[in-house]
Amino acid sequence: MVETLKSHHITLPIQGMSCASCSARIEKKVGGMTGVQQASVNFGAEMVAVEYDPEQTSSGQIMAAIENIGFEVPRIKTVFPVAGMTCASCVSRVEKKLRGLDGVWDAQVNLASEKATVEHLESRVGMRDFNIALEQIGYKVPPMAMAVGAAEDSAEQRQRQETRRLTRKFVFSAVVSGLIMLSGMQTFISLDPVLHNIWLLVLATPVQFWGGWQFYKGTWTGVKHGYTDMNTLIAVGTTVAYGYSAWVTCFPSALPSLAQGVYFDTSAMIITLVLMGRLLEARAKGRASDAIRKLIGLQPKTARVEREGLEVDLPVAQVVVGDTISVRPGEKIPVDG
Incomplete structure (x- = not known):
């Protein structure tokens, strides 16, 4: 971990990145800190590697800087x-x-x-x-x-929780969006135009503000720190479609008849499709993480160490630099180096 007397290397997990511009913001923020020599973000792995001088900054300050711009360092x-x-x-x-x-x-x-x-x-x-x-x-x-x-x-628990949360939101949003699309067809439902719009408003509201809450949260974080990202695009686009449709529904006489169309289906479907993409992404990351954990699980839990002339079995966590490890034929090597 220590490369020189005044250079430490740390790799931090990051949650909340949604696009490449998020990586650039983190690199700019961390790389501009006093004592940081280099910062490199891997968007796919959701990790940042930092080389820094421990006399000028610390891992805690680096984590705080990342969280101050709206991202999360899971612990x-x-x-x-x-x-x-x-x-x-x-x-x-x-x-x-x-x-x-x-x-x-x-x-x-x-x-x-x-x-x-x-x-x-x-x-x-x-x-x-x-x-x-x-x-x-x-x-x-x-x-x-x-x-x-x-x-x-653990990171595994957080990954499962995130996948379950996205699954619930996607399934709910997909079902409701399907109902909204069907309700727009007179073959399936025939109501007075005003009642019809109210029905669509009732269906679209939970998708907009529960299913799409994470986009509003990401947008607010960006506004506080002076940037925009994919969350901003989704939140603004769907809010305009939903807000205009809600206005038409609540005040139909305020607009001419040609401008009284509603777009609840548009806002709901956009949120549903983006949730589907994020769910697929979360599942792919989960499978990759599972594969890495299985490889790590192949490491022996104990090591045979020579201490004071005797060989004793110790947990791998107790092995320190300078220990002599005894590995018998057919056994796995418990540590590297």
């Missing part, structure tokens, strides 16, 4: 026991030490349960770093906790 929560705490001052010392680690966003310690909950970057800091830091101030993470490392909020 995981890891819960693990801490041995050796006896009083409230112990809690304060442990929290202060954990929060001082590079890549840790927040740390909370419960004295009654003797457990610490740490919100951190999975790619930057982990159980081995927590254990080393705590041992420096007289506390310890039990070996079993080092092996398991109970993560409550």
Whole structure:
């Protein structure tokens, strides 16, 4: 991770990018920070790689800069026991030490349960770093906790939640959009024009403001930070179509008869088709992530390490630089380097 005495490399996951211009904004923002030597965003992998001087900036400042322009740096929560705490001052010392680690966003310690909950970057800091830091101030993470490392909020869970959310919105929007399209055909429904428009307004409203809420949210984020993106285009286009149609429905006499057409089907179908695209994209990313996790899962969970002349089996997280690893014929190599 450390390339020179004054150069650190960090790779951060990013959520909220919708187009290539999002990548350019992140690169410009992070690359312009004091102490950052280089920033490169991979839009497909939703990652940013940053080289920076730790004496001038930190990973926390880089994450804050990314989130200040409307994107999210997902973090995981890891819960693990801490041995050796006896009083409230112990809690304060442990929290202060954990929060001082590079890549840790927040740390909370419960004295009654003797457990610490740490919100951190999975790619930057982990159980081995927590254990080393705590041992420096007289506390310890039990070996079993080092092996398991109970993560409550993983990237896999976030990916599944996002896919389920998009699926619900897409299915609902597709069904309602289909009803709106059918309702526009007199063969299927015959109502007074005013009642017909009210019926379409009732159908289109949840699609516009529930199904399309993420586009409004993305647009507002862009407005606050002075940029526009695909969310702006979708939000403005569908809002104009929906708003004009709602005006015609509520005040039909305010416009001439030739201008009293409604476009609820247009706004609903645009939102539905874009949701479908984002759902397909989320599923494709999920399959790619699953394949990577399966490859990572092939790594052995323990390593046979020589300590004080004896070979002992330790969790991979406890292996440190300088250890001698013993690998027998037919076994997998537990670590690289």
